[in-house]
Amino acid sequence: xxxxxxxxxxxxxxxxxxxxxxxxxxxxxxxxxxxxxxxxxxxxxxxxxxxxxxxxxxxxxxxxxxxxxxxxxxxxxxxxxxxxxxxxxxxxxxxxxxxxxxxxxxxxxxxxxxxxxxxxxxxxxxxxxxxxxxxxxxxxxxxxxxxxxxxxxxxxxxxxxxxxxxxxxxxxxxxxxxxxxxxxxxxxxxxxxxxxxxxxxxxxxxxxxxxxxxxxxxxxxxxxxxxxxxxxxxxxxxxxxxxxxxxxxxxxxxxxxxxxxxxxxxxxxxxxxxxxxxxxxxxxxxxxxxxxxxxxxxxxxxxxxxxxxxxxxxxxxxxxxxxxxxx
Amino acid sequence: xxxxxxxxxxxxxxxxxxxxxxxxxxxxxxxxxxxxxxxxxxxxxxxxxxxxxxxxxxxxxxxxxxxxxxxxxxxxxxxxxxxxxxxxxxxxxxxxxxxxxxxxxxxxxxxxxxxxxxxxxxxxxxxxxxxxxxxxxxxxxxxxxxxxxxxxxxxxxxxxxxxxxxxxxxxxxxxxxxxxxxxxxxxxxxxxxxxxxxxxxxxxxxxxxxxxxxxxxxxxxxxxxxxxxxxxxxxxxxxxxxxxxxxxxxxxxxxxxxxxxxxxxxxxxxxxxxxxxxxxxxxxxxxxxxxxxxxxxxxxxxxxxxxxxxxxxxxxx
Numbered sequence: 001x002x003x004x005x006x007x008x009x010x011x012x013x014x015x016x017x018x019x020x021x022x023x024x025x026x027x028x029x030x031x032x033x034x035x036x037x038x039x040x041x042x043x044x045x046x047x048x049x050x051x052x053x054x055x056x057x058x059x060x061x062x063x064x065x066x067x068x069x070x071x072x073x074x075x076x077x078x079x080x081x082x083x084x085x086x087x088x089x090x091x092x093x094x095x096x097x098x099x100x101x102x103x104x105x106x107x108x109x110x111x112x113x114x115x116x117x118x119x120x121x122x123x124x125x126x127x128x129x130x131x132x133x134x135x136x137x138x139x140x141x142x143x144x145x146x147x148x149x150x151x152x153x154x155x156x157x158x159x160x161x162x163x164x165x166x167x168x169x170x171x172x173x174x175x176x177x178x179x180x181x182x183x184x185x186x187x188x189x190x191x192x193x194x195x196x197x198x199x200x201x202x203x204x205x206x207x208x209x210x211x212x213x214x215x216x217x218x219x220x221x222x223x224x225x226x227x228x229x230x231x232x233x234x235x236x237x238x239x240x241x242x243x244x245x246x247x248x249x250x251x252x253x254x255x256x257x258x259x260x261x262x263x264x265x266x267x268x269x270x271x272x273x274x275x276x277x278x279x280x281x282x283x284x285x286x287x288x289x290x291x292x293x294x295x296x297x298x299x300x301x302x303x304x305x306x307x308x309x310x311x312x313x314x315x316x317x318x319x320x321x322x323x324x325x326x327x
Numbered sequence: 328x329x330x331x332x333x334x335x336x337x338x339x340x341x342x343x344x345x346x347x348x349x350x351x352x353x354x355x356x357x358x359x360x361x362x363x364x365x366x367x368x369x370x371x372x373x374x375x376x377x378x379x380x381x382x383x384x385x386x387x388x389x390x391x392x393x394x395x396x397x398x399x400x401x402x403x404x405x406x407x408x409x410x411x412x413x414x415x416x417x418x419x420x421x422x423x424x425x426x427x428x429x430x431x432x433x434x435x436x437x438x439x440x441x442x443x444x445x446x447x448x449x450x451x452x453x454x455x456x457x458x459x460x461x462x463x464x465x466x467x468x469x470x471x472x473x474x475x476x477x478x479x480x481x482x483x484x485x486x487x488x489x490x491x492x493x494x495x496x497x498x499x500x501x502x503x504x505x506x507x508x509x510x511x512x513x514x515x516x517x518x519x520x521x522x523x524x525x526x527x528x529x530x531x532x533x534x535x536x537x538x539x540x541x542x543x544x545x546x547x548x549x550x551x552x553x554x555x556x557x558x559x560x561x562x563x564x565x566x567x568x569x570x571x572x573x574x575x576x577x578x579x580x581x582x583x584x585x586x587x588x589x590x591x592x593x594x595x596x597x598x599x600x601x602x603x604x605x606x607x608x609x610x611x612x613x614x615x616x617x618x619x620x621x622x623x624x625x626x627x628x629x630x631x632x633x634x635x636x637x638x639x640x641x642x643x644x
Contacts, residue, residue: 043543051542058535145376154381156557158585169568245530245561247585251376252531296539302496302525 028267028280028316032287039294046297053176059289060178061086061244063282064237065260066267067189068119068230070281073264074193075223076206076273077133079230081122082237082260084144086253089115089238091148094157094248097164104163111239112232118144119231126227127220133227141257148250157248168244178240185236190278198225206273262309263288266316287312366396368614369417370426371410371438373454375402378583379603380428383453386607387426394615407434414438418445423618425449426610429456432499448617452610454499461617464610464627468500471599471631472507472552475578478597478633479550482576485515487549490540491523492533492562494554501525504554504580521547526558533561541569553579556586556598563594582634582642590639600632600642 040047065082072079093111096102118140125136170177193199201222204212213219237256242248267284269276291312295305368391372384384400391398399422403410407430417425418441425442429435429451436458442449448461455463479489491508494501512518522540526533533553540548551566553559559579566572572594579586582600589595609627616623634642 045543048542054538054542058538061531149376154375155378156583156585158588169564241531245534245564247530249530252529292535293539293542296524296536297543299522299524299543 028283028287028319031316031319032283032290035287035294036290039290039297043294043297046294051293051297053179055289055293056182056286057176057178058293059285060182061237061241062256062259062263062288063182063285064185064233064240065256066263066281066285067185067278068233069257069260070264070267070269070276070278071189071193071202071226072133072230073261073269073271074202074206074273074276075226076209077126077223077226078137078261078271079122079227080134080137080257081118081140081144082230082234083253083256084141084148085115085118085231085234086238086241086256087148087250088118088144088151089235090242090252091152091157091248091250093164093235093239094160094242095151097160097242097248099159099161101161104161104166107164108167108239111242112235115231115233115235115238116228117231119228119234120224122231123224123227127223145250145254148252152248152250154250156250158246160243160246160248165243165246168240168242169246178244181236181240185233186278186282189233192229193278198222202226203274206275208274259288260285262313266313268316284316366394366424366615366618367399367420367422368396368424368426368611368618369399369401369414369420369422370428371401371403371413371417372428373403373410373430374405376404379581379601380453382603383428383607383610386604387452387611390608390611394611396611396615398611403428403430405430407431410435411438411441414442414449418442418447422447424614426452426614427456427460428452429454432457448614450610450614450617452606462613462623462625462627464606464613464629466601466606466629466631468503469507469510471580471601472504472554473511474599474631474633475552475580475597476508476511478578478635479552479576480511480515480518482596483518483549486517488519488521488544488547489550489552490537490544490548491520492526492536492551492553492558493523494525494528494558496525501554508552526553526561528555528557530557530561530564533558534565535561537562537565538569541565541571546571546574548575550576551578553577555579556581556583556589556595559595559598560585560589563589567594584644587634587639587643590634590636591643593636597633597635600634602629602632605629 045051069079069082089111092114093107096110097107122137122140126133167177172180193202201217204217205219205222209219241252263284264276264281265271266287267280269281288309291308292305295308370387372380374380388398401413403413410430414425414427425447427438427449432455436456439449439456439458439460450462450464451460453465493505512520521544524536526536551562553562556579559577563572563577566575576596578597579595580599580601582598586595586598590598606629609629613623613627
């Protein structure tokens with residue numbers, strides 16, 4: 001059994017490696033550098049330390065969500081409930097984050113727990129039923145939004161403690177906290193994907209579910225894991241967002257799932273599963289952030305911003321398919 | 328086996344959801360209409376995810392309870408199509424009056440036409456439709472923006488650079504608030520609008536937008552006008568983080584509790600109070616009057632009030 005598994009996983013690993021090389025050769029990295037270059041030529045305001053700090057801080061929330069959905073998409077799934085999970089976890093965290101009530105660990109852990117639970121519920125329904133993840137998470141997206149409204153009674157929860165607001169608004173050695181959280185989680189997610197058995201199983205499940213099953217991988221365990229992790233990362237995004245705007249908003253995060261999925265796809269994660277990297281996703285998220293920041297600096301109307309973003313998403317996928325070796 | 332247990336589970340869940348949902352309608356046993364039948368009023372609200380709308384509705388529900396009216400509330404979830412369908416269902420239920428908080432000027436209009444055709448009085452609250460309803464209760468959004476921009480002009484002595492954060496582009500409130508702001512800007516040629524962009528009514532989006540503007544205009548910005556308090560507070564946060572708040576005037580509209588608190592703290596310079604309670608109260612009052620065949624006003628305009636640190640206390644509950 002072990003041997004069969006190894007011989008199956010080997011080609012998966014290799015195609016992943018060739019992919020990374022290809023990624024370095026063309027595609028997203030070059031596009032990203034070119035756009036940054038162009039922006040710094042057009043406006044002197046772009047390439048400043050303070051502006052770049054702001055871009056990365058703004059990107060952090062989308063990037064956290066994108067990391068989670070990258071795991072999910074690699075296994076061939078999808079998670080549409082991300083935005084709603086941001087709202088639920090943010091509201092839960094805010095509920096426990098009033099000053100002089102609980103230590104700051106309580107809102108963080110409560111938010112995180114609610115996200116993990118929500119994600120696990122997604123995984124549970126997806127693995128126990130034959131309903132596609134698209135439908136299940138479409139359902140839980142609505143459920144989540146409703147829960148956020150129920151928990152907050154439809155009103156923003158404000159008056160949060162300073163220590164809680166530090167998570168999204170504070171700085172450590174001059175670096176905004178969201179950036180530190182982003183870097184830490186990027187490392188954690190990249191290690192999970194590249195260095196652990198679970199990571200390899202994710203590629204295997206997404207590459208060929210039947211083959212993965214035949215080689216002894218427990219599909220339900222892998223899927224439970226990715227949806228739960230996606231929930232956990234959404235919770236972190238929710239906590240950072242809530243802390244950044246210093247209120248728990250039941251309508252926060254609407255549409256965030258689309259930005260996160262876009263970041264993963266721009267970063268080279270294939271929606272058919274089996275391929276994708278954390279680095280690619282991070283660059284995808286940065287690219288979206290840089291474009292939105294750059295267009296704001298240039299005072300371009302948001303109507304055009306949306307058009308530009310759409311073109312980039314399609315362009316990234318076209319670029320990817322052109323680079324795909326023909327079989 | 329697994330499948331059947333899941334089915335049972337989901338069925339139970341939907342049942343629980345249904346029971347909870349049914350609890351929404353407010354009923355009261357006390358007073359009754361002249362002929363002994365209790366008044367039934369249907370209300371369709373733009374979005375129960377919006378704090379202001381929730382406040383309008385809470386007052387409607389409270390006053391309905393006091394008047395012994397049975398109130399059926401539905402949430403149109405910002406969809407005009409859904410709203411029209413909801414009004415159709417009110418008509419089918421033969422309610423005595425309908426209160427509609429329209430989603431859109433044009434797209435919600437068929438609901439008014441249908442209600443009037445069925446001889447059921449319909450009262451628009453908070454925003455308008457192109458077809459005239461039996462009565463309108465609300466405030467003129469253009470006026471709120473005039474008040475806000477006038478405040479900025481006075482604060483800056485009629486001279487300076489202003490940025491404007493729009494609501495969701497194309498919505499009635501956004502269009503009117505922009506119109507009002509531009510009317511005042513025209514009167515002050517030295518007051519320049521250097522940038523304007525949508526923040527989609529969202530605090531986080533407005534905060535990011537403001538951060539980006541601070542990067543590109545820095546201390547050239549003298550004032551911010553945000554179309555609602557949520558976005559105004561986002562701008563305040565970005566300015567505070569950048570250490571610029573003391574130099575920039577920020578004004579927004581709605582006077583939500585968070586906004587009032589910020590005005591009291593002095594971080595938000597002013598907000599414009601749109602009286603949700605009055606709108607709700609007058610809406611249900613008018614609906615009951617029409618349903619009982621009593622005389623009523625066709626248009627009830629609730630005035631806006633500028634809220635600054637000087638008078639904020641009287642608006643805080």
